[in-house]
Amino acid sequence: MRSLYRISLVACLVLAFSIQQVPLAQQSKDSGQAKPEASPSPSTPPGPGGISTPNADPFPSTYQPFPHRTTLIRNATIMTAAGPTLQNGSVLLRDGKIAAVGTNVSAPADAVVIDGTGKYVTPGIIDVHSHIGDYPAPGVDANSDGNEATNPVTANVWAEHSVWPQDPQFPRALAGGVTTMQILPGSANLIGGRSVVVKVVPARTVQGMKFPGAKYGLKMACGENPKRVYQQRGPSTRMGNVAGYRAAWIQAEAYRRKWDTWNATHKGDAPTRDLGLETLAEVLRGNILVHNHCYRADEMAQMIDIAKEFGYKIRAFHHTVEGYKIADLLKANGIGAAEWADWGGFKMEANDSVKANLAITDAVGARAMIHSDSALGAQRLNQEVAKAMYAGRAAGINITEDQAIKWLTINPAWALGLDDKIGSIEVGKNADVVLWSGNPFSVYSRAEKVWIDGSMLYDRNDKAEKWRTDFELGLVKEDN
Amino acid sequence: MRKILLAILLLSLAYLPVWSQTIAITGGKVYPVSGPPIANGTVLIRDGVIVAVGASVNIPAGAQRIDATGKIVTPGLINAITNIGLVEIGQVRDTNDAAAKGSNNIAAAFKVWEGLNPASSVFAPTRSEGVTTVIIAPRGGLVSGQAAAIDLGSGLRSEVIRRSPVAMIAQIDDAQSAGTNSRGELMGKLRALFDDVKFYMAHRLDYDRAATKTLSAPAADLEALIPVIQGRMPIMIDADRVDEIDAALQLARDYSLKLMISGGAESWLAADRLAAAHVPVLTGAMNNIPDSFARLNQRQETAAMLRRAGVQVVLVGNGDGDESRFNARNIKYEAGNAVAYGMNYDDALRAITLAPAELFGLSDRIGSLQAGRDANVVVWSGDPFEFSTRVEHVFIRGRENNEPSRQDLLIERYKPKGSR
Numbered sequence: 001m002r003s004l005y006r007i008s009l010v011a012c013l014v015l016a017f018s019i020q021q022v023p024l025a026q027q028s029k030d031s032g033q034a035k036p037e038a039s040p041s042p043s044t045p046p047g048p049g050g051i052s053t054p055n056a057d058p059f060p061s062t063y064q065p066f067p068h069r070t071t072l073i074r075n076a077t078i079m080t081a082a083g084p085t086l087q088n089g090s091v092l093l094r095d096g097k098i099a100a101v102g103t104n105v106s107a108p109a110d111a112v113v114i115d116g117t118g119k120y121v122t123p124g125i126i127d128v129h130s131h132i133g134d135y136p137a138p139g140v141d142a143n144s145d146g147n148e149a150t151n152p153v154t155a156n157v158w159a160e161h162s163v164w165p166q167d168p169q170f171p172r173a174l175a176g177g178v179t180t181m182q183i184l185p186g187s188a189n190l191i192g193g194r195s196v197v198v199k200v201v202p203a204r205t206v207q208g209m210k211f212p213g214a215k216y217g218l219k220m221a222c223g224e225n226p227k228r229v230y231q232q233r234g235p236s237t238r239m240g241n242v243a244g245y246r247a248a249w250i251q252a253e254a255y256r257r258k259w260d261t262w263n264a265t266h267k268g269d270a271p272t273r274d275l276g277l278e279t280l281a282e283v284l285r286g287n288i289l290v291h292n293h294c295y296r297a298d299e300m301a302q303m304i305d306i307a308k309e310f311g312y313k314i315r316a317f318h319h320t321v322e323g324y325k326i327a328d329l330l331k332a333n334g335i336g337a338a339e340w341a342d343w344g345g346f347k348m349e350a351n352d353s354v355k356a357n358l359a360i361t362d363a364v365g366a367r368a369m370i371h372s373d374s375a376l377g378a379q380r381l382n383q384e385v386a387k388a389m390y391a392g393r394a395a396g397i398n399i400t401e402d403q404a405i406k407w408l409t410i411n412p413a414w415a416l417g418l419d420d421k422i423g424s425i426e427v428g429k430n431a432d433v434v435l436w437s438g439n440p441f442s443v444y445s446r447a448e449k450v451w452i453d454g455s456m457l458y459d460r461n462d463k464a465e466k467w468r469t470d471f472e473l474g475l476v477k478e479d480n
Numbered sequence: 481m482r483k484i485l486l487a488i489l490l491l492s493l494a495y496l497p498v499w500s501q502t503i504a505i506t507g508g509k510v511y512p513v514s515g516p517p518i519a520n521g522t523v524l525i526r527d528g529v530i531v532a533v534g535a536s537v538n539i540p541a542g543a544q545r546i547d548a549t550g551k552i553v554t555p556g557l558i559n560a561i562t563n564i565g566l567v568e569i570g571q572v573r574d575t576n577d578a579a580a581k582g583s584n585n586i587a588a589a590f591k592v593w594e595g596l597n598p599a600s601s602v603f604a605p606t607r608s609e610g611v612t613t614v615i616i617a618p619r620g621g622l623v624s625g626q627a628a629a630i631d632l633g634s635g636l637r638s639e640v641i642r643r644s645p646v647a648m649i650a651q652i653d654d655a656q657s658a659g660t661n662s663r664g665e666l667m668g669k670l671r672a673l674f675d676d677v678k679f680y681m682a683h684r685l686d687y688d689r690a691a692t693k694t695l696s697a698p699a700a701d702l703e704a705l706i707p708v709i710q711g712r713m714p715i716m717i718d719a720d721r722v723d724e725i726d727a728a729l730q731l732a733r734d735y736s737l738k739l740m741i742s743g744g745a746e747s748w749l750a751a752d753r754l755a756a757a758h759v760p761v762l763t764g765a766m767n768n769i770p771d772s773f774a775r776l777n778q779r780q781e782t783a784a785m786l787r788r789a790g791v792q793v794v795l796v797g798n799g800d801g802d803e804s805r806f807n808a809r810n811i812k813y814e815a816g817n818a819v820a821y822g823m824n825y826d827d828a829l830r831a832i833t834l835a836p837a838e839l840f841g842l843s844d845r846i847g848s849l850q851a852g853r854d855a856n857v858v859v860w861s862g863d864p865f866e867f868s869t870r871v872e873h874v875f876i877r878g879r880e881n882n883e884p885s886r887q888d889l890l891i892e893r894y895k896p897k898g899s900r
Contacts (some may be wrong), residue, residue: 014869116613137771168770222569324894345602345806346570353806354887356895363896375769383813394870395891396899443816443865476776 059160063199066455070094072107073435076116081123082424083411085402091121093431096454101425109146114449122405123425124179124432124452126412127378128291128338129318129371132170133163133183133198133206137375144324147186148193152230153248155218156276157193160187163206168476169375171467174458176379177434177447180211180413180422184318186291187221188229188242194279195219195291197416199452202467215417217315222244222294222303223349241445242302249310252280289315289417291338295349297325304333316415318371321350324357327364336415337361338371341384341391358385358407359392359399369411381408386441399445401441430454483647502526503878504539505859508548512828513555513834514848523553525855528878533849546873548859554829555849556612556735556856556876557810557864560762560836561742562804563797564614565600565630566592570805577621582701585659586673588648588708589700590625592618598630598640602805604885607632608795609809610864610871612856613642613846615836617649617716622658622669624649626704627716629840631856633876634883646840648708651718653774667727672696674735677705714738714839716762720745721774729757740839742796745775748782751789761786764798765818783831784822793823794839795831816865829867854878 071093078089080101091098107113134146145162148154163183173181178200185192195217198209207379226244229233235241255277262270290307294300294317307314316336317323321344323330323337324362330337339361344353353430354360362368370385372378389404413423422430431454450458461466468478503525510521512533522537523530532538539545568575577595580587594618606614612632618625628644651657652666660666676695680702686692687699695702707713717728720743729750732739744763747754754761766782772778783793795814797803803810815828823831830896837847845854855878862869873880884892 023608106809137769138775138776139771172768246757302655324891342807342810343801345568346802348572351569352886352890354890360891360895363899374800376767377801379768380766380799380817383817383867387813390867395895397895441867443813443867444820446820472770476770 001278025436042401046071048151059158059207059210061204061212062207063203063210063212065096065453065455068093068096068106068431068451068454068456070111071107071114071451071454071456072111073114073116073121073433074105074107076119076121076168076435077439078121078425079401079405079440080425081405082426083402090122091425091433093433093451096431098425098427098429098431099435100427114435116435117250118434118438119448120437120438120445121425122177122382122434122440123409123423124434124450125177125381125408126370126416126418126423127173127178127372127381127411128180128415129373130181130183130314130375130378131186131373132172132173132181132375132378133165133167134159134166134185136164136170147184147188149188149229152189152226152235152244153191153276154185154189154193155191155248155279156274157185158196159183159194159219160196160206160210161210163196163198165203165206165209166469166471168469168472170200171202171379171458171469173375173378174467175441175460175463176448177382177436177450178378179432179450179452180416180418182217182291182377184217184219184291187219188236189223190221190226190241191248191280192219192221194288197418201452201457202469211418216279216288217284217291217416218279218288220292220303222292223296224347225293229297238299242306245303245306246309247281249284249306249312252277252284253310255474256281283309283312286313289313289415291316291318291415293318295319295321297322300326301329303331304335315417316367316369319373321353321357322360323366323368324354324360325352327361327366330361330366331364332474334367336367336411338369338412338415339376340373341370341388341390355388355391356395356397358388359395359397362399362403362407363392363397367411367414368407369415370407370410382436382440382445383443386443389441405439430471501874502540502543503546503855504537504543505546505548505553505857505873506539506550508553508859509556510553510849511829512849513830514850521800522552523849523857525595525857525875525878528855530849530851530853530855530857532851546859548872551872552860552862552864552869553849554610554858554860554864555833555847556858556874557610557811557832558836558842558847559606559611559614559796559803559808559832560794560839561617562614562808563616563619564632564805564808565596565598566616566618567805568597568600568602568842578618580618580619580625582623582625583698584696585621585657586623586697586701587618587621587625588623588697588702588704590618590747591628591645592616593628593630593637593641593644594623596628596630596637596641598635598637599885602808603632603634604883605887606809607874607876607881608856608888609812610860610874610878610883611809611811612858612874613842614808615646615840617647619649620657622650622660622666623673623701623705624651627840631876633879634881643840643842643847645713646842647740648705648713648715649718650715653718653720653724663724663727667731669696670731671734673705674709674731677702677709681706681709690697708734708737711736714740716740716742717741718743720772720778722746722749722777724774725750726753729759732757732759743798744782744786745778745798745811747791748779749777751786751791754786755790758792758796760792760835762794762796762836762839764796764803764814765821765823766797766799766801766814780817780821783818783828784824787823787827791826792835792839793831794836795828812864813867817863
C-alpha cells in the first residue's frame, strides 16, 4: 500500500537515511566564473574566496533569458495582483518585460497576437517553499540531498549545491504556472543553510537557473523536526532548540563584529573564514532573508523575540499552521506567513490546522501567501489558494479573487525581496505570465502557456516544444 | 452570547432525531448515478431510507422539506482507501492502528476495524464536506489484512461499521516491505502462501493433528485467505509498474482471484488487459511525477484512459495532500482533476460513489440514489467538484449531523471579530 499511504512527502520531514558527506573541497568549482586560473602557487594572489567578502557571489548566476518575441495577449481576464481584475484586457510582453497592460493596447506590427477570449492571465506563480532539485524524483537515496542532518546547525551548507537541474519535477512545476521558486534545505536542523531562488527554466547547471540578483535566504526550523532528529545528541526538547539558536547567533554576532572591524581597518591578518558564521553574519547585516519553518503560534512568538534579541528580521514563517492564532503579531512585526491550504494532522504540531488559516491571517492584516513544500502541490498552487479562499468565505471572511491572487504572486515575491521585479502584471516588471484555460480558481482550469522573461517556455498544446529532462529520455514515455 | 446561541443551535441539531422523520429534498438537480440526472427532482427519505427519487414524487404531508432549487443532490461520496479512525496523528505512535505486526509479513487475519476509533476528530470535517462512507484499509507487509466499510456517522464502533470485511489487502510493489529482497522472491512467497491456503483447505484435519508439513502462515491467516482463494472476497493488490500489474493479472488467473488493483501508476499501459480481465483499478488523477522507478510513467490522464478502455475505475487520492485521512474530504477534487485530465464527468462522479460501492459489495445499500437504498445523501450548492461549492446538507442513513469539527471550533475561536 505504499503508494496510497505514502506519507505526504513533506520534504522537510524526510530525512536522509544515509548521508554521505562530500568535503567542500571536492565540490565542483565549475561555477561559471570567467576566471580560468592555473593551480594556485605562492605567487598567485588569493581569489575572491580567500577572504570574507559581504555579498560575495562565488556561484554566480549564468541565466540568460530565452529567445522571445513581442507578444500581445488580448481579450483575456487579467488578474494583475496590483489592482482590480481587468475584463477584456490585454498584456503586451516586449523585450522580456511587461510593456503595457490595459483594456486598450494595440498590437505592434511584429507582435505575436494570442486571443485570450474566455481565458485568464495571471502573473507567474511564485513558490517560496520548494525542495525540487534537492529532493528530486525519483526519490532514491542517492539523490536525497535536502537535509544535511549531521549537525543541528549547518548554516554552512547551500541548497544550490544539492540542486539537480535534471529533476523532472521542474518542468512539471512550470506546467503548473510556477515561474520562480525558492529551494530550501530541509528542516531537520535548527539552522539548515542557505536557500537559492531559481527561475523554472531548463538548464544544465543550477547557475543557469539562478535568479540574477536575488538575495539568499536562510532556512531555520522550529519544533518537532530538529528535536526528533537530534534526540540522542541534542537538542531533544523545544528549550534545547531555543538554546541552540541563541548559541549560534551569539557566535555569529562576535564573528560579524570581528570581520566588520577588520574590513574597516585591514589591520593585521584577516580573521579566518567560517562558512556558517559568514552566512549568519550576512543575516545580521540584513543581506540574507530568514525563512523560518514554524508551526505553533507560541513558538513563532519566541522566534520573534530571538530575532529581536540578536537584531535580525524574520522575513517569513513557513508552514505557519497556527498563523491564524497570532496573525496580529505577524502583522505588527512585518513578517510574512507562507501557509498550506489544508495540510494537517501528520504530526502533533500540525494538529490545529484549519482551512481558514490563510483567510484569517490575511484578514487580520499580515502578509499571507501560499507555499507548497511539495512537487505535486507546486503544480496546483492555484487550486490550493482556491480552497483557502473559499474556506475563508465559508467562515465569513470575504476574501476576493483580487486578494487571493496575491497569495500566489506578489506576496511571495515580497518574501523573496523580488516584488520590484516579479509578482504582478505592471509595466516594467519581468514578463513572467501565465495564460489559463479559465478562471484559475476553478478545478477544471489549467495553465496553457507560461512565459518567463517574455519567452514562452511552456505551451500545453505544443508537445514538440515540451521540456523533457535528461532523466526522462528513454525512461518516461513521451506522450506522458 | 452569539457563540453560545450558535453552540446551542448546533447541539440541538446534532441530537435531534431527524432520521425518524420523512424528509423531502425538492427542486434540485438530482444525480442518482445509477441513472441519468433528473432536473428539478425530489429525493424522499423515510426512516433513514430513500423511498422515492424522481421528477414527480408525491410528498407526504408533514414531511420536512429541504428546498434544493438551483442545487445539486448526489449520493454521499465514498473514499475507497483511507485510514480514518485508524491513524489520528501521523507521528504519534499511540494513535496509529493501521498496520499489523503479522507473522512473516503476512497479516491476513488482521481485522483492521477492531482498532477503529469512532471518536476520531477526522470524522466530522470529512463528513461535513460530503464524504459519507470510507473504506478503512490496513497497510504494510505482503498481505496487510482485511478492510472494512464505515459510515462517518457518530456512534459506537459497531454502529459506524457498515460492512466487514470488504476486501483483503496485499501489495506486490515493495519487496522489502514483504520481507523479501526482490520482486521475484515476493511473487514466489505469495504463490506459496496461496498454495498453502489450498493445501490447508484440503488437509484441515491433518493440520489440526499437526500431521502436515509446515505451512507459510499460521492457521488464522490461512483461514482468512480461504474466501479470497474461493473468489468470494476481493483482494486489492497494490501494484504500480506495468509488469507488476501484469503479474497480478497472472496471479488472478492462476488462483481465480477477484482482483482489484490499487496504486496503478502505470496501469494505463495495461488498460486493454485490465479491461479484458474485468479487473478494476483504484487510482488517482493528481500525480504525474516519476517519483520512483516503479512509477516512471505515472500520469494524470490514467483514470480517463482506463475508463475509455472499459476498465472500472475508482478514484482515490494519489497526490500528497493526504487524501487517505486528514484530507479524505478532498476526494471530490480528485474527481474534478480527473475531469480536467480527460475523464467524463459522470464517470468521475461514479468513480467516487457507485463504483466503489460495487467493488466492495455495498451497492445494494449505498452509492446511488434509488428507492430502497440507505439515505446517504448530499446537497451541494453547485458542482460537487468545484472549490466554490459548499455542502449544504449531509445525510447518513437519513440523519443529519452538524456537530462542529475541532477545525470549526478553532476557527470560531480565532477568526477576527466582525466576520459573520
